[in-house]
Amino acid sequence: TAGITQAPTSQILAAGRSMTLRCTQDMRHNAMYWYRQDLGLGLRLIHYSNTAGTTGKGEVPDGYSVSRANTDDFPLTLASAVPSQTSVYFCASSDRPEADTQYFGPGTRLTVL
Amino acid sequence: GQNIDQPTEMTATEGAIVQINCTYQTSGFNGLFWYQQHAGEAPTFLSYNVLDGLEEKGRFSSFLSRSKGYSYLLLKELQMKDSASYLCAVRDSNYQLIWGAGTKLIIKP
Numbered sequence: 001t002a003g004i005t006q007a008p009t010s011q012i013l014a015a016g017r018s019m020t021l022r023c024t025q026d027m028r029h030n031a032m033y034w035y036r037q038d039l040g041l042g043l044r045l046i047h048y049s050n051t052a053g054t055t056g057k058g059e060v061p062d063g064y065s066v067s068r069a070n071t072d073d074f075p076l077t078l079a080s081a082v083p084s085q086t087s088v089y090f091c092a093s094s095d096r097p098e099a100d101t102q103y104f105g106p107g108t109r110l111t112v113l
Numbered sequence: 114g115q116n117i118d119q120p121t122e123m124t125a126t127e128g129a130i131v132q133i134n135c136t137y138q139t140s141g142f143n144g145l146f147w148y149q150q151h152a153g154e155a156p157t158f159l160s161y162n163v164l165d166g167l168e169e170k171g172r173f174s175s176f177l178s179r180s181k182g183y184s185y186l187l188l189k190e191l192q193m194k195d196s197a198s199y200l201c202a203v204r205d206s207n208y209q210l211i212w213g214a215g216t217k218l219i220i221k222p
Contacts, residue, residue: 035212042117042200042212043156058209090155097208100144100163104155 003027004105006091012111013081021076021108023091031094032074033102034058034066036087043090049074050097081112115139117213119201124219125191133186133199133216141206147175147186148200150215156200159186188218196220 007022025032030051035043045058049068063085065077074093078085091105116138125131137145144163148156162168162177162184174187186199198215205211 040214042214043202043210044212045209048209098143098204100146100161101158102146102210104157106155 004091004093004103006089006105006108008108009106010109010111012113013078015082015112016080019078019081019110021078021089021091021110023074023076023105024072025074025091025093025103025105026072027093027095027103028071029093029095029103030071031097031099032068033092033094034064034074034076035090035092036060037090037107038087046076046089083112086110086112115203115205115211117201117203117211119199119213119216121214122217122219124221125188127191127193127220127222129191130187130189131191131218133188133201133218135184135186135201135213137182137184137201137203137211137213139203139205139211142179143204143206143208145175145177145184146200146202146204146210147173147184148202150198150200152197159199191220193220193222 004025033048034046047066049055052071089108092102094102119135147159150156160175167176172189200215201213202210
């Protein structure tokens with residue numbers, strides 16, 4: 001199985017533009033997560049979804065929105081990108097929020113100029 | 114506040130043993146995770162501890178002391194492919210993972 005896929009692999013975006021990062025999993029996991037990873041910092045949770053139809057805010061949600069219309073897909077949208085959103089974005093999933101493993105996608109490297 | 118501390122960088126020799134420490138202060142505790150991350154790649158799961166004690170899995174072992182807010186990852190018989198960052202994460206009372214900044218492990222021949 002493919003596990004978790006993310007698109008695009010990398011992107012350069014002009015400040016003020018909008019963009020949607022895509023994430024799809026084929027493991028039928030209930031819970032999905034978006035993290036950003038910046039040099040010298042730990043992974044930080046942006047938004048999460050414990051099950052299809054529900055979403056929640058993580059540690060750094062400002063400037064980002066998500067939706068969870070079905071089990072497989074969890075897109076992350078930047079409405080109006082700013083340079084501080086330059087980062088590597090990882091999508092992850094787990095069978096349930098209390099599961100002992102989160103599986104990560106390959107990441108999207110985003111540069112906002 | 115919530116805090117996960119681990120050394121920024123460690124160096125070890127091929128074939129040796131290395132211990133990577135992690136201390137934490139979080140709002141609640143629902144398990145501690147160790148992940149491996151090679152440069153430019155996604156984190157991959159190594160271990161999970163929810164009870165005190167040692168969990169052994171091949172060349173890797175992970176220890177937890179909840180009373181001390183402390184864990185370590187022990188890597189034995191180091192191989193060059195073990196050169197990577199090792200990430201410690203704690204699941205808090207909201208079932209969200211709080212991550213340390215990671216320890217970059219450099220293996221020398």
